[in-house]
Amino acid sequence: MNSEMTGVIVTFIITLLIAFPLGKYIAKVFKGEKTITDFMSPLERFIFRVSGIDTTKEMNWKQHMAALLCINGVWLIYAFVMLLVQGSLPLNPDANPSMTPDLAFNTSISFLVNCNLQHYSGESGLTYLTQLYVITFLQFVSAATGVAAVAVLFRAFAEKTTEKLGNFFVFFTKTITRILLPLCIIVAALLAFNGTPASFDGKDTIVTLQGDSVQVSRGPAAGMIAIKHLGTNGGGWFGANSAHPLENPSYFTNMVEVIAQVILPMALIFAFGFFIRKKKxxxxxxxxxxxxxxxxxxxxxxxxxxxxxxxxxxxxxxxxxxxxxxxxxxxxxxxxxxxxxxxxxxxxxxxxxxxxxxxxxxxxxxxxxxxxxxxxxxxxxxxxxxxxxxxxxxxxxxxxxxxxxxxxxxxxxxxxxxxxxxxxxxxxxxxxxxxxxxxxxxxxxxxxxxxxxxxxxxxxxxxxxxxxxxxxxxxxxxxxxxxxxxxxxxxxxxxxxxxxxxxxxxxxxxxxxxxxxxxxxxxxxxxxxxxxxxxxxxxxxxxxxxxxxxxxxxxxxx
Amino acid sequence: MKKYLLPSIKLTALLILLCAVLYPLLIAGIARLAPGQGKGETLTVNGKVVGYENIGQKFTEDKYFWGRPSAVDYNAAGSAGSNKGPSNPEYLKTVQERIDTFLVHNPGVHKEDIPSEMVTASGSGLDPDISPAAAVIQVKRIANVRGLNEKTLLDLVAKHTEGPLAGILGPSKINVLKLNIDLDKLNK
Known part of the structure; x- marks a missing residue:
């Protein structure tokens, strides 16, 4: 078999080997059992206390949906306004302009709903501020929203007859602190060490070997590329997405990125089986x-x-x-x-x-x-x-x-x-x-x-x-x-x-x-x-x- | 729904701090330890930066190995593929022109032997690599222009060929910019 087919098959096998134990781990997180990420619990307690969230209050499905829609509404307004005025905000080394209202409408919805359709090109359509405060932020929370919603399904079938299906904010926050953030740090570090930029420096201008003058777009991309895959978001830092040689510099990073995007969807299926005690x-x-x-x-x-x-x-x-x-x-x-x-x-x-x-x-x-x-x-x-x-x-x-x-x-x-x-x-x-x-x-x-x-x-x-x-x-x-x-x-x-x-x-x-x-x-x-x-x-x-x-x-x- | 509004706003503010401020700063900090310090790895000739290792460059002169066609003319201020559909007649005309150009600049090369990557635009428009076959087919032209013998150039190509990952995963490739930097050294 040639090395290109081997590469694909090995990639799938590694995905499976990671997804299975990860599924077990996710089931434990949602059950509230002991896990290796318990060091996060002081941070979680702090977040819940400051936000005024009573974690012991369980919700029925309607309350879950009300909480979900409410917080999504907050994000939509926040993202829309930020994109409309990004041109006059700081952290804009390339002096990119604000978005038109229709493009801001499309882009804020697109990232809110975990879609990440992009009608702009990252290099010229966003600033570093909005790449991080709007895009990266929404990539985390929209992924966690989906997981929090499926957690309701987990709870619904884990018990016999119940109306109490856990707390939306707890599922949501723990998805970020226990699942997404730790994995993102690992993936982002792997990318940064293999050539993806992560610093806040703006565009560079160089004279090429042949004597042409060209520019090279850069930026704090590695962290965003990690969550774009782990959160199944998909919206790229650069216009060409993961075809871009800085966003995806080598065959190794390509494996990392395609594995990162599949492990959590796969793990959630196993987690469902473990959570409701019906592995089969x-x-x-x-x-x-x-x-x-x-x-x-x-x-x-x-x-x-x-x-x-x-x-x-x-x-x-x-x-x-x-x-x-x-x-x-x-x-x-x-x-x-x-x-x-x-x-x-x-x-x-x-x-x-x-x-x-x-x-x-x-x-x-x-x-x-x-x-x-x-x-x-x-x-x-x-x-x-x-x-x-x-x-x-x-x-x-x-x-x-x-x-x-x-x-x-x-x-x-x-x-x-x-x-x-x-x-x-x-x-x-x-x-x-x-x-x-x-x-x-x-x-x-x-x-x-x-x-x-x-x-x-x-x-x-x-x-x-x-x-x-x-x-x-x-x-x-x-x-x-x-x-x-x-x-x-x-x-x-x-x-x-x-x-x-x-x-x-x-x-x-x-x-x-x-x-x-x-x-x-x-x-x-x-x-x-x-x-x-x-x-x-x-x-x-x-x-x-x-x-x-x-x-x-x-x-x-x- | 109203009772969730205030907690939602507070939670949002805290998570912006965590996911959009602290997390990218942490990654930027980790990246300072990486080669290129997270700013992109550059290549230098005589102390002068001539390019980024991962960003392809435009080579049109006969004395250099050429990279692939690009939809953004290798200006990495942006990035894009051609996005042309495979059956688009206008697109096929473009490919035909690329074939003709390649043949004019590489006398002695037969049309059948041209690797398709040399007449198709890459996904990013910034592809830094070509396959070994695409380099070998250009050796004759470069040997003529530079007055070098073909064996020397074939050795150089072989030296620059990066095999599959861990020897078994993925394709072989050659970084065109690195190859051309070493090529310039041969004539000195």
């Missing part, structure tokens, strides 16, 4: 998600490594798909990253997705359309939970029994919520794309034909899935794109959080029915395949026509 269910979910990952990974590898056949018509023998890719990563590591970053909603890129092969583009979009294989920080599991409920319901109908999940009856109210959430994502994506295709200033801006359609479809898929990557050939910094994607991102974040948490809260309150011979087993391979089928069929029904007009049509033209 955790493994079963992990198995289905890995199958889903491979469903997109394998075609991507074939498509990317097959190269661009148009090059052959130009007379080249080497048709490697190197457009938009970096030599130090090569094609396989770029293909691996493309799939991981889209299924787990990071949206950072180490190659330009717009220039990837048509079928790879289709896989990237499907990754975001399903949006639950490992999935984003916390929200991946919440999305998966929706499909799980639907699978339970359909299985129940098939065997003619009242559907039950973990000892609770799944009834009409929960099913209505689940169905609405499952349809909401396609609704946002397809309606958005349809409007853009019709609106003359938005559509087919720079690239013609089916590829132009793919760019618009990708943009809304990425916005609604809170992914944040883009087919960047789309000229997207204008009022149309800033406003519409801003609204889609906002809806695509909070509705799919509230829905599953509501279902979990409602189920937790119900009478617990002990397992019997007739109970549907949800931790078996059969039920796993059932869930997988539900996810894939729903995605195919909703998105296949749109994909046909975009990447699939382009594939047949090459």
């Amino acid at each position: 269910l955790g493994y079963a979910i992990f198995g289905v998600m890995t199958l889903g990952m491979l469903t997109f990974m394998i075609p991507t590898f074939f498509s990317e490594m097959g190269g661009n056949h148009s090059f052959a018509t130009l007379g080249l023998h080497d048709v490697s798909a190197m457009e938009g890719k970096e030599v130090r990563f090569g094609v396989p590591a770029s293909a691996y990253w493309q799939v991981m970053t889209t299924i787990i909603s990071t949206g950072s890129v180490n190659s330009m997705h717009d220039s990837s092969m048509p079928l790879s583009g289709a896989m990237q979009m499907l990754g975001m359309m399903t949006n639950c294989f490992y999935g984003g920080k916390g929200v991946g599991l919440l999305n998966y939970f929706i499909f799980l409920i639907i699978a339970v319901f359909i299985s129940g109908l098939m065997v003619g029994r009242t559907p039950e999940f973990m000892g609770r009856k799944v009834e009409a109210r929960e099913m209505k919520i689940a169905a609405m959430i499952a349809l909401f994502h396609p609704f946002l994506v397809l309606v958005g794309t349809a409007i853009a295709a019709y609106y003359p200033q938005a559509a087919w801006g720079l690239q013609p034909g089916n590829h132009g359609f793919s760019e618009m479809l990708y943009e809304y898929t990425s916005s609604s899935a809170n992914n944040g990557s883009g087919f960047e050939g789309l000229g997207d910094n204008n009022i149309f794109w800033n406003l519409t994607t801003g609204i889609v991102m906002l809806l695509g974040r909070f509705i799919p959080i509230i829905g599953p948490v509501a279902i979990a809260g409602i189920l937790a309150k119900k009478k617990y029915i002990p397992e019997s011979a007739g109970t549907l087993q949800t931790d078996t391979a059969t039920f796993g395949i059932m869930t997988y089928a539900v996810i894939m069929i729903l995605a195919a029904l909703a998105f296949f026509p749109a994909l046909t007009l975009g990447p699939i049509a382009e594939f047949f033209q090459l």
Whole structure:
């Protein structure tokens, strides 16, 4: 096997080896058991005391959501105002301007909702102050918000019948102090020692070997790049994101970054199993998600490594798909990253997705359309939970029994919520794309034909899935794109959080029915395949026509 | 919801302090121990900085090894790929022009032998590397221009080839700027 394929496989194995013990650790943190990070507890007590938070007060699901929405509202206003006036604030060595209102609207929402769609370029669109006080800050808290939301799910199924589901602020704060910060310090140090800048010096001007005068953008980037991956945020310090040779200087840092973005989504699945004392269910979910990952990974590898056949018509023998890719990563590591970053909603890129092969583009979009294989920080599991409920319901109908999940009856109210959430994502994506295709200033801006359609479809898929990557050939910094994607991102974040948490809260309150011979087993391979089928069929029904007009049509033209 | 407002604001202020002030300062402090002190590692010739190790440079003169095409002309004030779709006719025309330019500057090289990375723009526009094959194919041109023998240049290319990580992971590559700095030393 060649070294590039070995690199990819080793990367995945290391991810798994880290994610498993990390999952155990996360379960302990949320249970409040002894862990190696107990030295953080004085800091936590200080934070809770000063903020006036009573940690003993447990919340029901509605109170959880109220607290979540309230603090998110505070952040949104704070971020919007900061971006509007950044030009006149300190820590701006490159003298970058303030944002226009529509761009500030888009950017503040984008980072608030863990999407990190960027309609600006980091080098010129932000100051060091906003990179840190707005972007880095939101990357921490938006990731912790997702984890705090999924912790409600943990609590709902750990006990028999309960309304008390822990305290939002405790879950949230501990996610930062016990999980994100310690890991970020490790990853940031690794990056800094391998060439990523971390100092506050501004742009440097140099004369090159050949005698040209050029500038080099820098800044305190390493810390932000660590949280952008560990928090599955994805928004880069530099415009080219993790393709930039300072943001991702070597094959080693590339492994660190792609591992960092996958470990927490994976660990949360194991943590779920450990927390509710049903390890087998955790493994079963992990198995289905890995199958889903491979469903997109394998075609991507074939498509990317097959190269661009148009090059052959130009007379080249080497048709490697190197457009938009970096030599130090090569094609396989770029293909691996493309799939991981889209299924787990990071949206950072180490190659330009717009220039990837048509079928790879289709896989990237499907990754975001399903949006639950490992999935984003916390929200991946919440999305998966929706499909799980639907699978339970359909299985129940098939065997003619009242559907039950973990000892609770799944009834009409929960099913209505689940169905609405499952349809909401396609609704946002397809309606958005349809409007853009019709609106003359938005559509087919720079690239013609089916590829132009793919760019618009990708943009809304990425916005609604809170992914944040883009087919960047789309000229997207204008009022149309800033406003519409801003609204889609906002809806695509909070509705799919509230829905599953509501279902979990409602189920937790119900009478617990002990397992019997007739109970549907949800931790078996059969039920796993059932869930997988539900996810894939729903995605195919909703998105296949749109994909046909975009990447699939382009594939047949090459 | 109102009762959560005040705690939310206070918690936000504390976390800004923790995540946006203290954390980056800590990382900047740690980075001072790293090579380049967290400012980016530079390369010097005769005590003068000629570039950043990780940032590619534009080489258009025949006497230097060329790097890859760039969508930002190697000005690292910004960074970007071309973002052209693989089937875009305008894009394929650009690739054709790059092939033609490469052939004009490298007489004796056959079109079939050009590595695709030499006619495709990188993701960042700042790719500092090329593959060993892309360096070897330029040896003949440089040997002619500089009056050096090809063997010397092939040795230099071999010396600058960085193998896979730990010998087994990822591709081999050559840092073009470092290669060209050493190339200039050969003629002295």
